[in-house]
Amino acid sequence: xxxxxxxxxxxxxxxxxxxxxxxxxxxxxxxxxxxxxxxxxxxxxxxxxxxxxxxxxxxxxxxxxxxxxxxxxxxxxxxxxxxxxxxxxxxxxxxxxxxxxxxxxxxxxxxxxxxxxxxxxxxxxxxxxxxxxxxxxxxxxxxxxxxxxxxxxxxxxxxxxxxxxxxxxxxxxxxxxxxxxxxxxxxxxxxxxxxxxxxxxxxxxxxxxxxxxxxxxxxxxxxxxxxxxxxxxxxxxxxxxxxxxxxxxxxxxxxxxxxxxxxxxxxxxxxxxxxxxxxxxxxxxxxxxxxxxxxxxxxxxxxxxxxxxxxxxxxxxxxxxxxxxxxxxxxxxxxxxxxxxxxxxxxxxxxxxxxxxxxxxxxxxxxxxxxxxxxxxxxxxxxxxxxxxxxxxx
Amino acid sequence: xxxxxxxxxxxxxxxxxxxxxxxxxxxxxxxxxxxxxxxxxxxxxxxxxxxxxxxxxxxxxxxxxxxxxxxxxxxxxxxxxxxxxxxxxxxxxxxxxxxxxxxxxxxxxxxxxxxxxxxxxxxxxxxxxxxxxxxxxxxxxxxxxxxxxxxxxxxxxxxxxxxxxxxxxxxxxxxxxxxxxxxxxxxxxxxxxxxxxxxxxxxxxxxxxxxxxxxxxxxxxxxxxxxxxxxxxxxxxxxxxxxxxxxxxxxxxxxxxxxxxxxxxxxxxxxxxxxxxxxxxxxxxxxxxxxxxxxxxxxxxxx
Numbered sequence: 001x002x003x004x005x006x007x008x009x010x011x012x013x014x015x016x017x018x019x020x021x022x023x024x025x026x027x028x029x030x031x032x033x034x035x036x037x038x039x040x041x042x043x044x045x046x047x048x049x050x051x052x053x054x055x056x057x058x059x060x061x062x063x064x065x066x067x068x069x070x071x072x073x074x075x076x077x078x079x080x081x082x083x084x085x086x087x088x089x090x091x092x093x094x095x096x097x098x099x100x101x102x103x104x105x106x107x108x109x110x111x112x113x114x115x116x117x118x119x120x121x122x123x124x125x126x127x128x129x130x131x132x133x134x135x136x137x138x139x140x141x142x143x144x145x146x147x148x149x150x151x152x153x154x155x156x157x158x159x160x161x162x163x164x165x166x167x168x169x170x171x172x173x174x175x176x177x178x179x180x181x182x183x184x185x186x187x188x189x190x191x192x193x194x195x196x197x198x199x200x201x202x203x204x205x206x207x208x209x210x211x212x213x214x215x216x217x218x219x220x221x222x223x224x225x226x227x228x229x230x231x232x233x234x235x236x237x238x239x240x241x242x243x244x245x246x247x248x249x250x251x252x253x254x255x256x257x258x259x260x261x262x263x264x265x266x267x268x269x270x271x272x273x274x275x276x277x278x279x280x281x282x283x284x285x286x287x288x289x290x291x292x293x294x295x296x297x298x299x300x301x302x303x304x305x306x307x308x309x310x311x312x313x314x315x316x317x318x319x320x321x322x323x324x325x326x327x328x329x330x331x332x333x334x335x336x337x338x339x340x341x342x343x344x345x346x347x348x349x350x351x352x353x354x355x356x357x358x359x360x361x362x363x364x365x366x367x368x369x370x371x372x373x374x375x376x377x378x379x380x381x382x383x384x385x386x387x388x389x390x391x392x393x394x
Numbered sequence: 395x396x397x398x399x400x401x402x403x404x405x406x407x408x409x410x411x412x413x414x415x416x417x418x419x420x421x422x423x424x425x426x427x428x429x430x431x432x433x434x435x436x437x438x439x440x441x442x443x444x445x446x447x448x449x450x451x452x453x454x455x456x457x458x459x460x461x462x463x464x465x466x467x468x469x470x471x472x473x474x475x476x477x478x479x480x481x482x483x484x485x486x487x488x489x490x491x492x493x494x495x496x497x498x499x500x501x502x503x504x505x506x507x508x509x510x511x512x513x514x515x516x517x518x519x520x521x522x523x524x525x526x527x528x529x530x531x532x533x534x535x536x537x538x539x540x541x542x543x544x545x546x547x548x549x550x551x552x553x554x555x556x557x558x559x560x561x562x563x564x565x566x567x568x569x570x571x572x573x574x575x576x577x578x579x580x581x582x583x584x585x586x587x588x589x590x591x592x593x594x595x596x597x598x599x600x601x602x603x604x605x606x607x608x609x610x611x612x613x614x615x616x617x618x619x620x621x622x623x624x625x626x627x628x629x630x631x632x633x634x635x636x637x638x639x640x641x642x643x644x645x646x647x648x649x650x651x652x653x654x655x656x657x658x659x660x661x662x663x664x665x666x667x668x669x670x671x672x673x674x675x676x677x678x679x680x681x682x683x684x685x686x687x688x689x690x691x692x693x694x695x696x697x
Contacts (some may be wrong), residue, residue: 056661256666366531373534
């Protein structure tokens with residue numbers, strides 16, 4: 001549904017035709033093999049979505065707009081939409097922090113024709129999680145009493161844009177709107193806001209929880225974002241996950257950014273307590289800004305005194321697998337007794353996956369694990385046929 | 395009380411770099427066989443702690459990585475009775491499971507030594523990163539196959555020095571371990587290892603450089619026998635797990651020197667120690683910083 005062109009039929013109309021025909025019985029009348037093949041196909045599809053030779057927006061500033069209006073009390077997602085969305089966003093925030101270590105995140109809520117920032121744009125992901133958890137708990141205890149009125153798309157967009165427009169031009173500016181309502185109550189003409197957003201190259205994507213709404217689709221299309229309407233909870237997670245990896249960059253500008261790599265001073269070594277500038281608490285030890293000596297207890301952070309971005313080398317290294325993605329392994333069907341998987345020594349039953357560089361074979365599970373989590377081929381590491389030039393040495 | 399079933403899995407990675415051990419034994423300082431004996435005592439003690447403790451030992455050579463235990467076969471079939479603990483008592487009155495672990499490790503190690511290696515394969519560094527990657531794949535498999543919760547831990551017994559070329563894979567392994575909640579411990583026999591320091595710090599593992607190598611076994615038993623979860627109850631262990639200064643500074647791509655303040659390319663995140671108009675890694679042209687533009691103007695005015 002996400003990437004259909006205007007004139008074709010909706011994908012879900014085609015997808016549900018004769019689904020049973022996929023499953024074929026084998027000689028013994030079992031459909032087990034057929035089901036396994038389908039599962040493997042789904043796994044493979046997920047792996048093949050890697051993009052190559054595109055410039056990615058590594059420094060992202062993303063505002064997630066959560067609709068907390070009356071429409072979010074619907075119970076089509078369990079226990080209700082608002083709680084389900086906040087739960088899903090917690091997982092999203094964790095994944096986002098993991099894949100975009102030097103990016104920032106913020107949350108905006110909209111209800112009763114207003115919108116407010118519930119968590120300021122920052123790289124302190126623990127704080128975002130706390131806000132989301134508190135909000136979720138609050139909604140459960142008050143039985144969603146605070147989800148009232150109509151949402152205001154325009155107010156939320158303007159609020160986000162007012163903060164995003166100050167961000168430097170080399171960063172990727174994004175908004176992700178999660179709409180439960182089919183209506184919006186706006187103070188002015190939303191078309192002006194949309195054209196303003198596209199002028200500032202703020203990418204707006206929308207995930208609808210109910211049905212397709214023209215204005216959301218138009219918003220997503222004119223700001224180069226994506227638009228999707230969820231089918232069920234699983235599909236909602238899939239749509240959210242599409243926003244986790246860094247997007248293809250739309251702003252043509254790039255620049256060298258000055259960054260600080262602060263030393264860590266352990267509490268035992270420093271012995272003195274000093275003020276942590278991000279949490280406003282006195283703590284012993286921490287990271288000291290190399291430019292102005294302000295202290296922070298967590299990285300990454302932007303120094304509030306001299307506005308230097310403070311990171312550590314592993315934060316940057318965490319993003320490297322986006323630049324040097326592991327090439328896909330070649331699949332080969334096998335039959336009869338074969339070699340075991342190179343990494344986990346599990347006997348390979350249906351298909352083996354062979355690394356083009358080091359020519360060793362992996363099982364389906366290891367193939368998925370290596371490409372999704374490890375991002376590094378054990379065989380290549382051992383035989384030293386590395387495809388990655390050594391960088392950032394010690 | 396319905397307690398969730400928890401199991402322990404320990405993967406020991408033993409560095410058997412021929413150059414390092416060769417030099418040590420020539421100097422008469424250390425024999426690898428003595429250390430292997432210590433390791434065997436250590437894994438036996440580990441298995442003694444609980445009947446359902448799982449174990450794997452990987453030997454990391456300079457160009458290969460071999461499982462010493464469990465006995466992995468080329469075809470991938472492991473006889474279940476070969477690894478399952480039994481109460482059978484061996485000929486020498488030893489507990490059968492221990493005898494089997496001992497024998498397998500010794501046999502596999504002998505096999506590895508007998509195989510030897512080509513002259514071209516002799517290198518000063520071992521494929522620790524590769525062994526750790528295999529270990530993670532195995533842990534991933536065990537997690538899928540065993541019911542209940544599996545607390546996994548990798549213990550790296552490292553002798554040879556770090557290789558800078560392994561940096562990228564090493565980092566990927568650390569992040570994967572973090573995601574899978576695998577603790578990485580390091581027991582260092584040789585020089586300090588910056589990579590393993592970072593790995594242990596980021597996965598809350600224990601990093602220990604052994605000051606006195608004669609009492610290797612004692613260090614193993616005191617520091618690395620307890621599971622990661624229990625360490626916080628021990629004053630000595632919980633203090634030594636805290637990072638002594640782990641250097642997280644980055645090295646610039648242009649001169650490979652450590653930098654405090656550097657410039658990072660917004661496209662490919664390469665690090666440079668000074669401003670350059672074109673990124674040497676991804677060939678992106680940058681717009682000059684506002685500072686540079688100002689100085690130019692100043693120069694023009696007097697002329």
